[in-house]
Amino acid sequence: MPTILDVAERAGVSRSTVSRVLTNSGRVDPETKQKVLAAMKELNYQPSQVARNLRRQETKLIAVLISCISNPFFGSLVQGMEEVAARKGYHVILCNTGEDPIRQMEYLQMLEKKQVDGVILTALRNSLDEVKAYLKYGPIVLASEYVEDDSLPAVVIDNIKAAERVTEHLILKGHKRIGFINGPEHSILCRDRQKGYIQTLEKYKIPASHDLIRYSDFTIEGGFTCAKQLLVLEEKPSAIFAANDDMAVGVMQAVQEQGLRIPQDVSVVGFDNIQISRVVQPNLTTIDQPIFQIGVKSMELLMSCLEGNVLEDKRIVLEANLCIREST
Amino acid sequence: MPTILDVAERAGVSRSTVSRVLTNSGRVDPETKQKVLAAMKELNYQPSQVARNLRRQETKLIAVLISCISNPFFGSLVQGMEEVAARKGYHVILCNTGEDPIRQMEYLQMLEKKQVDGVILTALRNSLDEVKAYLKYGPIVLASEYVEDDSLPAVVIDNIKAAERVTEHLILKGHKRIGFINGPEHSILCRDRQKGYIQTLEKYKIPASHDLIRYSDFTIEGGFTCAKQLLVLEEKPSAIFAANDDMAVGVMQAVQEQGLRIPQDVSVVGFDNIQISRVVQPNLTTIDQPIFQIGVKSMELLMSCLEGNVLEDKRIVLEANLCIREST
DNA sequence: CTGAAAGCGCTTACAG
DNA sequence: CTGAAAGCGCTTACAG
Numbered sequence A, B: 001m002p003t004i005l006d007v008a009e010r011a012g013v014s015r016s017t018v019s020r021v022l023t024n025s026g027r028v029d030p031e032t033k034q035k036v037l038a039a040m041k042e043l044n045y046q047p048s049q050v051a052r053n054l055r056r057q058e059t060k061l062i063a064v065l066i067s068c069i070s071n072p073f074f075g076s077l078v079q080g081m082e083e084v085a086a087r088k089g090y091h092v093i094l095c096n097t098g099e100d101p102i103r104q105m106e107y108l109q110m111l112e113k114k115q116v117d118g119v120i121l122t123a124l125r126n127s128l129d130e131v132k133a134y135l136k137y138g139p140i141v142l143a144s145e146y147v148e149d150d151s152l153p154a155v156v157i158d159n160i161k162a163a164e165r166v167t168e169h170l171i172l173k174g175h176k177r178i179g180f181i182n183g184p185e186h187s188i189l190c191r192d193r194q195k196g197y198i199q200t201l202e203k204y205k206i207p208a209s210h211d212l213i214r215y216s217d218f219t220i221e222g223g224f225t226c227a228k229q230l231l232v233l234e235e236k237p238s239a240i241f242a243a244n245d246d247m248a249v250g251v252m253q254a255v256q257e258q259g260l261r262i263p264q265d266v267s268v269v270g271f272d273n274i275q276i277s278r279v280v281q282p283n284l285t286t287i288d289q290p291i292f293q294i295g296v297k298s299m300e301l302l303m304s305c306l307e308g309n310v311l312e313d314k315r316i317v318l319e320a321n322l323c324i325r326e327s328t
Numbered sequence C, D: 001c002t003g004a005a006a007g008c009g010c011t012t013a014c015a016g
Helices: A004-011 A015-023 A030-043 A049-056 A072-087 A101-112 A128-137 A159-172 A188-203 A220-231 A245-257 A291-306 B004-011 B015-023 B030-043 B049-056 B072-087 B101-112 B128-137 B159-172 B188-203 B220-231 B245-257 B291-306
Strands: A061-066 A091-096 A118-121 A140-143 A154-157 A178-182 A213-215 A239-242 A267-269 A286-288 A315-318 A321-323 B061-066 B091-096 B118-121 B140-143 B154-157 B178-182 B213-215 B239-242 B267-269 B286-288 B315-318 B321-323
Touching (some): A004 A015, A004 A030, A015 A030, A072 A291, A072 B072, A072 B091, A091 B072, A118 A291, A128 A140, A154 A159, A154 A291, A159 A178, A159 A267, A159 A286, A178 A188, A178 A220, A213 A220, A239 A245, A245 A267, A291 A315, B004 B015, B061 B101, B072 B291, B101 B118, B101 B128, B118 B291, B154 B159, B154 B291, B159 B178, B159 B188, B159 B239, B159 B286, B159 B321, B178 B188, B178 B220, B220 B239, B220 B245, B239 B245, B245 B267, B291 B315
Parallel strands (some): A061 A091, A118 A140, A140 A154, A154 A315, A178 A239, A239 A267, B061 B118, B118 B140, B140 B154, B154 B315, B239 B267
Antiparallel strands (some): A091 B091, A286 A321, B286 B321
16 A cells, blocks of 8 residues: 655655645645656555544544434435535445434444544434533534424424324314324423423314323334224224334324224324335325435535534424315 | 554653554563553543554445435345444444436545545446456445346345236236336346346246337336326226336325325235335335345455455345335 | 554644 | 645554
8 A cells, every 4th residue: 555655755845845735735836746656656645534534633433323213204314414515525424323322422432433434313202411611622513303402403393284184184073083193202302392292282163082092102003002002992092193203104004093084084194204204105194304404404504514604593494385185 | 643653752762662552462561551442541542543544555445335325225234234344343424425426436536545445336337347347446245236247245135036926916816917117227226127027927828918018217206106107098097117216106196196005906015115115005016125134244245355355146136025005 | 561653644734 | 835743533563
């Protein structure tokens, strides 16, 4: 592997000069530059990124923490992030945390070890203070996730409003008993979705019942199990709203297993608008969350922090519309 | 940020000694070690990974090149890879190539720039020689993809055999006109799947017809379009085998749109056994490709190369069974 | 068991 | 416009 010194010798100049043509900085005589360029080509020289990293105290690497990359939701999110990063000369380190707070902290340490320049979190499973302690080592941005006090920059949708739209849609369709299958209770996204659901019921003077609310884990199986519980209630729901599409698919399976028809007997709504919602029969009514765009914007936000910009808005809110299909 | 020198001064020892306790190498007096450990804790010291990288000429980083991470197939593959890497103290850099040969080469250069220690490719869109030129900078492993002459280590399934199983299954069900919707013709996976399809037809003395074979792009839409073409043929197929699940789902949509029933009028088979195959109605018969395991094994193989082991087998073949469901 | 010294391959003020 | 020198923060033979 040729180093910068080999190039310098071959071109008959100093390392400084080679470095200058490498970084396109400072004045270099055009003729000298040509000699250097020629030497680089002859030796098939590629500068060591690691050496440059050490000297510049940067890595051009971003850690992206997600619970599980085999989940298509995170796939789209990361896709958006990676495209922006690549365009800006950065690379993405993929960190599967499996929602484990310990692994989350381990990956955050990469910031401290100067292994990455910045971090994007898609789920917060540690205390806010624990996470904020790492801010002194580099910028941290949230994607899809957010914190109450907006003390960390985040790219999000308005989950309350989205859930309101869903609930109102169902009410206007004549539903009075609307089941809600939520994700984990600790998540702010889930709490906000539930808030939107409850507020809308209240707005229409429909009593909210605890019987009709379940907490699950965002999986098809979880949605299936909760739906079965709802469907054996004395006063069973005529519509079920699940806090993501996977759970809604589980709901559909449970409904169909009972010999009930969708939407005639039970209406079903999901959340996210991932591919599965367009494949399942009948097609699922859902909230179109701009997942890819959240990925794009969050990485842009991080790049902006890295460039030293001060954020005027800590929270970027993207539009999420209700996508009405055959299941309602 | 405290450096190794700060720790050394605080502990009253040399940098060498601190380094030794850091790497757990060489003899260090237990008492000295305690002092160093205490100093590290007091200063909240974390060694700079970048400095270590430069010195050790390694990065503990692996580049994983895939066409598109939002595709669940690659999600599972990468999930398997990441878990193994993390366990071994490595991290994964996610490289979306979008099947673009130029971007593929750009990412391969990370190996040359010493930005990563090794590379896993999941699709080969450049000439074999171009790729092999990078072998002098570090190991390269193929996952799911492979090359004819086995000159690059690869973790794969036997695509010929898998396609034979599918075709035989359909023939034994009484089908004589079996459509085949393949992926891109340039891919060796696709050529082998087609080989298995053709060979089995021949084995059962069923004439293979070019009319019944289409090439597409592994998407739902692609499968849909090709299926519509097959379904308007004078002698239309009674079964359609798609080279992946997404295309099979497109086939199902086309079949159902024509008012035909699955499997009574047309049988459909996919390939991969991704989640969608269990969600679609009727459930899809498909080849259960051990995607996650391919990810796991390919990363293990790469780690093994990095540890300096010489591979006895350049090709690791995993089992892929036919998963018979309701669509046949 | 411990330390001084060299070096990994760059970049960047500083002089000239 | 160009070069000598220092330095980024570690690790690793080499002496002792």
